[in-house]
Amino acid sequence: MHMPSVEPVWTDEVLDFAQGLASQARTIALRWFRHQPDIELKADDSPVTVADRGVEAFLRDEIARRYPNHGLLGEEFGMQAGDAEVLWSIDPIDGTRSFITGNPLWGCLLAVLHQQQPLIGIVDIPYMAERWVAVRGRGCWLNGERCRTSKTTDLAQAVLQSTSPDLFSDADLQAFEHLSKAVHLRRFGGDCYAYALLVSGYVDLVVETRLMPYDYLPLIPLIQEAGGVITDWQGQPLGLGSDGRVVAAANAVLHRQALARLTAQATGC
Template sequence: MSHHRAVSTGFAAHAAYAEYAAFAEAMADAVRPLSLGWFRRRLDIEAKADESPVTIADREVETALRARIMQTYPAHGIWGEEFGKTRPDAEFVWSVDPIDGTRSFITGHPLWGTLLALLRNGRPVLGVIDIPATGERWVGMQGDGGGARFNGAPCATSPVAALADATVYATSPDIFSETEFAAFGRVSAATRHRRYGGDCYAYGLLASGHVELVMEAGLQTYDYLALAPVIEAAGGIITDWDGQPLTLASQGRVLAAANPALHRQALALIGRVTV
């Protein structure tokens, strides 16, 4: 696809990362038909340990992604939602969430995605948010002068700098504990709009400047590792609720903002949330 070449040339400052970005996009292209082949079909639903539904598509997509990574970069590690960790101590490790938003997927809602991240020494340096049902894709790379890309074209976060003019997203009120939901309520009460739904799609909307904040809790590492390079390359900021960078050890509370001004205002309203 032509946008692969656009990504590679746009990321020319980091040739090795550009190669990985093109590879990640080629992987996303390859597994789109697998996930779409099961979308809006009746599935036998299993219950995972965290009660998140898992589908045949989840396993097929991750199996295909793992095979491509192991064939092309055998020294790289892999951290996947369905099949766990392979060589997690390698310098480069791929994080794979084959279907982020499984509940959306099995109910026919199109805003689920495939999340790919490349970590170098434990820090995400490349992220891909791919939305197969809509044909949309965001790519971001750490330190890239070309910024983030949406379907091969540059994208950037919103310039809105006041909470009163901002829109905040969360996937669902059910992801929060009582104290977490109170913190989300403090932030959302100060904004213009509060919206639910979207899973990883909301972070893509933030990277393209359509919404200003995403605030979530209870996320797993494979849920958020791909988001950070995209948001940061687009000009935004993404941290935990204490304002710390997201790492493998983060506790799953995520605050993404279009710019540092909004991020500071939201953090001040969140305060300290202990439970």
């Protein structure tokens, strides 16, 4: 997949604006957290609250006001001008199940894509006051400190994380279990926080399915700039049309081993 080599001249301006949006979104979401907002079920049986919709509506309005020519992709209100040169990806509350059960490990995800490629990624964890920010070619940072993935290259020593085994299909769960048997430790929960822990060197692998573009697009700059690798289960780059199966690893060596285990199970080898 082609990666634009020249950073747009507007990168700093948009980065500052995006960080300001993340701070305001944090305030809005925290007003609802642990205050038992009404819960509805969407068509896919996933929960949604007034907090999800309120945060995304705010972000879309602010972006459209500042950059009317930019496209928008969000979990709650869909795609607008998806063929624009600059596209914003919004997941207002990644981890709504955590949010509605009082678990603080939920976040707001923002990405800015230039020519369909993620340029800026932000993972903001409001309750923890932690924010991971990356710009392609500039590194990844947590609250101003540089992030690096772990140096673990042996699958037998790796820590594997995923949101929940309930989210896998039967076939995908078998592949995940095959990988799990080869690692040192596996943990569940965390949603976007699992990837943030990978970026900071505490987790070595994150494997999931059924993700949407707004779930993973903000993660791509973070993981790559911290030294990691993130692809689909076939090892292909993630994009707007990916199938939702994601493998994130601390480094290329570990990534190859994880893919081999998943592929071996999928092919019956």
